Amino acid sequence: MSYTKEFVSLDKTIHDRESFDCGEPELNSFIRSQASRLMDAGISKTMVLPASLSLPNGKVPICAFYSIAPSLIKREDLPEGIAKKLPRYPIPVFLLAQLAVHQEFKGLGLGKVALVNALEYFHNISAHMPAYAVVVDCLNKSAESFYLKYGFQELCKYNERSRLFIPMKQMSELFG
Numbered sequence: 001m002s003y004t005k006e007f008v009s010l011d012k013t014i015h016d017r018e019s020f021d022c023g024e025p026e027l028n029s030f031i032r033s034q035a036s037r038l039m040d041a042g043i044s045k046t047m048v049l050p051a052s053l054s055l056p057n058g059k060v061p062i063c064a065f066y067s068i069a070p071s072l073i074k075r076e077d078l079p080e081g082i083a084k085k086l087p088r089y090p091i092p093v094f095l096l097a098q099l100a101v102h103q104e105f106k107g108l109g110l111g112k113v114a115l116v117n118a119l120e121y122f123h124n125i126s127a128h129m130p131a132y133a134v135v136v137d138c139l140n141k142s143a144e145s146f147y148l149k150y151g152f153q154e155l156c157k158y159n160e161r162s163r164l165f166i167p168m169k170q171m172s173e174l175f176g
Helices: 023-038 108-127 141-149 168-175
Strands: 045-050 062-073 093-099 133-137 153-158 161-167
Touching: 023 045, 023 062, 023 093, 045 108, 062 108, 062 133, 093 108, 093 161, 108 141, 108 168, 133 168, 141 161, 161 168
Parallel strands: 093 133
Antiparallel strands: 045 062, 062 093, 133 161, 153 161
């Protein structure tokens, strides 16, 4: 299976969500049963990297995906040096809610491609709707290592998972 060059908005009538398997049941369940509902409700947006060819059922497999949403963090959750420079009310952020790569593409750099695409998407949105940072809740230690490698910093523990962030100013340096 090969993939196209562009992430597109998830469309349950076109994209085969059932065949997606990244090896993480929570992420598989999300793309199969929650992503479309959350998009319909206006809560989040899921972008997919489709395969180049359709399946016999006419649907297109998903090679990778990410899901994004607006969010807030408490000022107190930020490192003290950063927090003292910010207002005392909740701070607007973008949430990188989910990111996954189909098992068939693991180790090929598609996770990095998805992450860069998501961060660039956030950067473009921030021109119209500013936010302080991008936040991600890590599913496990492997995910935490992945995000730390790309400049994310530890924010706090959230639902017993590491919550990381990368300030938008840092991203602006990347995407200018």
